[in-house]
Amino acid sequence: MTTKSPLPKRGIIITFTILITGIAVSLWIQHMSKRAAVSPTLAFIEHNMTNPNGTLATYLKEAPSANPDYVAGHEALSESLGVWMQIALLNRDEQRFQQSYDLLRERYLSPQNYIKWKLQPDGTSEVNTNALGDDLRIVRALLEGYDLWQQTAYLAAAEAITARLQQSSMLEGYFVDYHDFLHQQSADVLSLVYVDTLALQAMERHGLIDRSVLDRHLELLQQLPAASQKIFYPQKYEVGVSKYTSDDKVNLIDQLIVAIHVAELGQSPQELIHFLKQELKNRGKLFGQYDRSSRQPAVDYESPSVYGLAILLALETRDQAWAEELYPLMLAMRDHNPRYKGGYVFDGDTHLFDNLFPLLAEVSLKGH
Template sequence: MTTWISTRKKTILAIIVALALTGIVFIAYSIIQSKENPDVTAAFIEEHMTNDNGTLATYLKPASSEHPDIVAGREALSESLGLWMQYAVLSDDRSRFDDSVQLLTTYFLYQEQEPYIRWKLRPDGESEVTTNALGDDLRILDALLKAFKRWGDEEYLQLAKEIGSTLQASAQTLGYFVDYHDFERNESAAVLSLVYADISALREMQNNGILSRQEYEQYQDLLSQMPSDGVFYPKIYQIGSGQYEYDASVNLIDQLIVGIHLAEMDQRPKELIQFLKGEFQQNQQLAGGYNRKTRKPDATYESPAVYGLAIILALKTNDLPWARQLHDRMIQFRGQDPDYPGGYVFDGNTHAFDNLFPLLAETLLESTGK
């Protein structure tokens, strides 16, 4: 009897130990997955950055907008929608893409006269703005046209053509697309921010008959002829004078996106990459902004969006080792808040693009690194 009880105790103890070890292995696996799997960031966005109507909130924390032209709190941007659509195409998720197209046509697309995309919505889906944002429009067009190429749905192509037709009819100055057009006042900007010269989207538009080859090539020329100060690129192109203008304080997100545009044309932004690699090697980090003259950081923060875009630039220039180094740094900022696993959350708040750009970068890295 005593032997039987002893054996039973040993069996129970063995079971407890086995369960404990299983739990430890599961927790370790979960931690590894949360560090290496981009799906955890997508899950965070869907759970915590999505409004009741399905639109993506710009910030995690609610806040009231003090002016229609300033985004705040849970307001939704066409920028976020475009990035989410690009992620859906890249991850081959047609269901997610179709849900995004539904959000586009239901909330963002103003269709009473010329169909244009309103750049910002209130959390309830209503809008107080009558302007578009060119960079966001082109990102959405890029996603629609690549989705058409992947899945062959003519509705994607037709929607892209409608939006592109409005851009050509109303959002141009002297033959160039401009940063925005106010459809209520019928007023357009006089400049093109070079970050908006989305060569990937413009190429897709040309391939699908939305732009002529001549129109596409003028944007290629605009970027090819763009000056550099030895590291950084200008901020805007003044269409009337044909002059490029620099910012004194350089936003690294802008610089990286312009660098990606160049890489899309097989023009490696050598000086910018050399500078970024030097900064990363010396400091083991990239700052969010730099003084253009001194080349010193003038921002104390690190941005997950910066690392996401730097990864994309590294992959576009076939530098997989550097992309992996940047990725190792980027994911150190993910999941720091235990209440928001998978998210890049700091002090209880985050911006949508600080999660969407890393999500795109990781998905691209995952597909490239295989």
Template sequence: MLKDFRFPMIAASLLVLILSGCFLQGGPSAMKMEQNTSSSEYVRLLPGELFIKEHLTNDNLTLKTNMKPATSNDPNVAKGTETLSESLGLWMLYAVEKGDKALFAQNVEVMKAYDYQDGWIAWKAGGENETPVSTNALVDDLRIAEALYIAGEKWGDETYIQLANEVGQSIVENQSREGLLVDFYDRHYKVTSDSLTLSYLNASAVQLMEKHQQVSKELNNQVHSFLSMLPTKNGFFPFSYQLGSKEYVYHQEVNLIDQLYIGYHRAQVGVSSPELWAFLKDEFARKGLLYGRYDASTKQPLVTYESPAVYSLAILTASELKDYTFARDLYERMVRQQIRRPESEFYGGYVDMSQMDTHSFDNLLPLLAERRLFNEGTLQ
């Protein structure tokens, strides 16, 4: 069960408005300013953060999966007010990137109240039915551990390091097989996955786990080597790796989010992905955009939509590769999908107005990417 962390959100928002002053009008860079509680410096309060706090936050401070109320009979799908460990980790990473101690501390309390058991974190929780799940997601647990380690080191808070160690210990004890990590652990059935979704393998987080003596040097080296030596087919990475058969699985329909997560995780540990990067840059140069899915053989788009999450991951990867011009070009395309009119009810959101809905993932990742660009000076 999730504990209730209700507080007067409206009053808090008004206080931020009073402290931060008025909106700065002016197109894509319109934003507010707020004082960093840990220093006398002021930081930009980005429109996306306002939107998430106002439209994607539950009363108990967990993040909704969707803005629009919805339920699902499929236990493998999250909808509406159900909250994801994915969202929690991205929100925590954003708080660190922003340097917001209060937001980070708030989310640590949310994590503890979440379905958290000795470092194991349920992949979803909450919702109207609040039926507990018994599995986690490797990618989310690694992301949360990464955020905790970075925050602990940045702010000198040993409690965050200890929490990260707990998450790391759970991963090693339950999801380490044959020198690799696997997708999930089912606490109810005591079953471990026999496959690794390659976009889940966050080698940067594993490096931090080794630094803090939660994984062996051998496991860290194996993860790094495995990620560095991934094969490609027609320039695209496989989707997963089956430990039993030791075979890679490729999908004919390529989701760029999966490809970019692999590329980003490689870039974080100093490994480039030249074939994928060349394809993305060529596609963007020719068409001025990136689509969400492509045919693995023809490299032609299979959908007509653009995804803010795709642009976000491409921006984060470009930042790691120091390809700052491309990062800015991607950003300019991405924010065309964002509601930038301060008078709009949904100001700052990446909302599908035809459905009057949006997913937390499509707002958290763009916010994280935008904050990164400001921090590194690509955006002023």
């Protein structure tokens, strides 16, 4: 009877070395694949539009702020932080999400637990107001982050921000656009673009608001009056007089965001979608603003954000073909200068939203 000799010591070492090398190569390939998958637009934002303190600059070019009510240069917005957090969630990027959460706690969140809507480039703030739409976007991201990674700090922050909103930024049971914490004054209107369907549903699901608060806001979208041409949505709801109001000119970015929230409720905004598809068919492009009554373009420019949001609306209504039709129109607006690779830069400058919303659309489209 013969028996096999045990593997020589040298053979064990060689086998072990091959195994470790194989694992290392595999991990390296995975790492390089992840790096290769990073969107050039995301890389552009991180390399060109991130302040030294980690906040996201609103414009590529530096410029002083002449009015505290308007954003300029490298000032940072809470809205940008919320969209950045959404992108991190879609990418399952816990590191970037945690970095955003740290910025929220260290820079944006006041001792009274309201979110300052704007920061100076150095991370300090000269404003004393919040912006409801930004707040709800961030709260939604925090709750989704908690659901995904079970970090209780995210839930606690969402609870604190929501509690402050209910204490200071509500009128007759409705959230309103902002509260001035210096003068203790609140807006008396609710911009419909701020009625974030998924945020409010997540807040109710986690016990942060009552069901009656959720229903009251969702009804605003479910009962939207049709415009005369049944295309464009009104802009605001005047809480004190229970009335929808509209401007003569409509911003297509706002219209698309409202349409996305309506679609999230299961109601397809067919009139607006039909109009947009006809515009693409007849003009080959979508413009940034339109006249409400004539339905003619009110400006001569296109916007990457418009195409990005239109893609998100197409995905929400499960119109994959339309999303894929819009995608190359959006990408065509990228700058061809190697210095700004992946960025939507025009005449040497860009607004951060014209990069964030296209990036959000790009990541969402690739996930479908």
